[in-house]
Amino acid sequence: MHTHIVPVGFDYDRLIAPLVRDQCDVDRVILLEGAVGSEANVEYSRHLSRKLAKDFENLLGATTDRFVLEDVYDYDEAFEQAYDLITAELDRGNEVWVNVAAMPRTVSFAFATAAHSLMVERQDEREHIHTYYTAPEKYLETELAEELRAQSALLEDFLTAGVDDERVETRLESARDLLAEFDERGTTIGAKEIDGAHIVELPVASFSSVKPFEEFILYKLGEDGEFDSVSELAEALARELNEEYTDSFRSKVIYNVDRLGPGGKGYIEREEHGKSYRTRLSRIGELWVRAHSGDNRFE
Numbered sequence: 001m002h003t004h005i006v007p008v009g010f011d012y013d014r015l016i017a018p019l020v021r022d023q024c025d026v027d028r029v030i031l032l033e034g035a036v037g038s039e040a041n042v043e044y045s046r047h048l049s050r051k052l053a054k055d056f057e058n059l060l061g062a063t064t065d066r067f068v069l070e071d072v073y074d075y076d077e078a079f080e081q082a083y084d085l086i087t088a089e090l091d092r093g094n095e096v097w098v099n100v101a102a103m104p105r106t107v108s109f110a111f112a113t114a115a116h117s118l119m120v121e122r123q124d125e126r127e128h129i130h131t132y133y134t135a136p137e138k139y140l141e142t143e144l145a146e147e148l149r150a151q152s153a154l155l156e157d158f159l160t161a162g163v164d165d166e167r168v169e170t171r172l173e174s175a176r177d178l179l180a181e182f183d184e185r186g187t188t189i190g191a192k193e194i195d196g197a198h199i200v201e202l203p204v205a206s207f208s209s210v211k212p213f214e215e216f217i218l219y220k221l222g223e224d225g226e227f228d229s230v231s232e233l234a235e236a237l238a239r240e241l242n243e244e245y246t247d248s249f250r251s252k253v254i255y256n257v258d259r260l261g262p263g264g265k266g267y268i269e270r271e272e273h274g275k276s277y278r279t280r281l282s283r284i285g286e287l288w289v290r291a292h293s294g295d296n297r298f299e
Contacts, residue, residue: 001027001028001092001093001094001095002024002025002026002027002028002094002095002097003027003028003029003030003089003094003095003096003097004019004026004028004029004030004062004097004098004099005030005032005082005085005086005089005096005097005098005099005111006029006030006031006032006052006099006102007032007034007069007099007100007102007103007107007108007111008031008032008033008034008045008048008049008052008102008103009034009045009102009103009104010041010044010045010048010102011048011101011102011136012048012051012052013136013137014101014102014134014135014136015052015099015101015102015134016052016055016056016059016060017134018134019060020059020060026056026060026061026062027062027063027094028062028063028064028065028094029052029053029056029062029063029064029065030064030065030066030067030085031049031052031053031064031065031066031067032066032067032068032069032081032103032107033045033046033049033066033067033068033069034068034069034072034103034104034107049066052064053066067081067085069081069103069107072103072104072106072107073104073106073192073194073200074106075106075109075110075200076286076287076290078106078107078110078111079110079111079113079114079287079290079291080287080290080291082098082110082111082113082114082115083114083117083118083291084291086098086114086115086118086129087118090118090122090125090128090129094128095128095129095130096115096128096129096130097130097131097132098111098112098115098129098130098131098132099132099133099134100112100131100132100133101132101133101134106200111131112131114291115129115130115131116131117207117291118207120207120208121207121208121209141182141187145179145182148175148178148179149179151175152172152175152176152179155168155171155172155175156172159172207288207291208265210265210267210288211256213252213256214256214259214260214265215292216237216241217233217237217253217256217257217260217268218260218267218268218281218285218288218289219289219293220233220236220237220240221233221268221279221280221281221285221289222281222285222286222289222293224236225280226278226279226280227278227279227280228273228276228278229273229276229277229278229279230250230253230254230257230270230276230277230279231250231276233253233257233279234249234250234253234254237249237253257270257279260285262282266282266284266285267281267282267284267285267288268280268281268282268285269281269282269285
């Protein structure tokens with residue numbers, strides 16, 4: 001069974017046309033709708049999602065489900081949702097296809113990275129996970145701009161011919177202002193602030209197999225945050241496991257932290273602090289804990 005996970009932005013053709021034209025196997029479609037932006041943007045995306053749901057069923061005979069991405073700029077949340085969705089489909093024995101053609105880049109990168117991480121983590125099923133992109137035949141922005149120029153020229157002719165209508169002057173001024181912004185800045189304006197910054201880091205997560213004791217360390221760091229030293233972390237782990245804190249146990253923790261650190265799997269960061277090292281999860285480690293914690297929401 002082939003499941004396609006399709007984040008929906010402001011595109012229609014790129015999300016369904018290639019599957020119809022190439023006669024791809026599509027048994028189930030999961031449509032992701034963004035819920036951030038202006039009311040008009042959100043409604044437009046929902047309209048496309050409804051239309052796609054109908055057409056996937058009518059043209060390809062696929063069943064469809066729709067989910068909402070609460071914040072399309074929250075990379076970690078998008079990654080976790082992608083990881084859960086893909087994992088649930090793989091656990092059902094399905095082949096998974098992830099479309100990364102639409103939605104903001106944060107969502108596209110999060111879904112592509114989650115798919116890649118699962119390819120690494122679940123080696124036996126890597127052939128069942130695919131990411132794909134479709135290029136548009138043409139972009140409408142430049143055509144819309146040229147049409148607006150033609151309409152502006154027509155409005156100028158009306159004024160030159162002596163048409164005295166305030167609405168014509170207002171529309172012409174508005175069109176000129178919009179075209180000036182388009183010519184100067186392209187199709188977007190400004191840089192949006194997200195969580196106090198204007199840059200959203202997109203970490204490269206490549207999950208690898210994690211042994212049970214390594215898992216325990218990662219979950220402990222995820223639960224308690226930073227430890228001032230590896231010894232402090234080892235003591236906390238010993239208490240939780242109800243084990244005696246010995247030099248042997250401490251050495252075991254140090255060995256596993258090293259394997260999870262920058263020179264190993266990259267899930268832990270260590271910062272020198274006097275004679276010890278502060279120990280905490282790296283960004284990728286945080287994603288690992290988020291992706292592997294709790295019940296799967298999409299089963």
